[in-house]
Amino acid sequence: MTRDILIPHDDIVAKIEELAEQISSDYSGKEPILIGILNGVIFFFSELVMKLRIPTRIDFIRAASYGSSMTSSGAIRFVKDVELPLKGEDVILIEDIVDTGLTLCHIVEHLKSKEPASLKICALIDKAERRERAVTVDYCGFQVLAGFLVGFGLDYDEKYRYLPDICVLR
16 A cells, blocks of 8 residues: 655644644633544644643543444444543543544534533544534544545554654555
8 A cells, every 4th residue: 555645744733733722712711621532533632732721631532433444334332431520511522533423423422421511523634525424523623535544643454653644545
């Protein structure tokens, strides 16, 4: 397989700074809980948290739907749940890529059952054209039309996460 750079690392960092500024402004005077969706989000999540100008608490959730395939299986299973209590809290769900929306919708429904005061979604990549379930991305880094993406935490069968750029796998 070959890979072509789609979004260079410097552009990713600049976009994360913009997202951090917007979130910091929107949540000024508040202390939201940021929930990262493992595993791919760790690069984006850590960069975003370090650029915020507001206090936050962090937690993680893990759901799986891809396995070793380049397409979602559609079957979502939770591997790790959040540990912080969310009732009455402002929550921002952080995702690396929103594709079909199936996994994210499942996670959102699960988190809403914990009765947060608010729940917003921040995603580095939005591939809306592949959407099977409606998802509102409140804070969006990049909209990408097509291609299987790897790098900056995104993987194919646990490979390529280490790449500093976001690349299209061919």
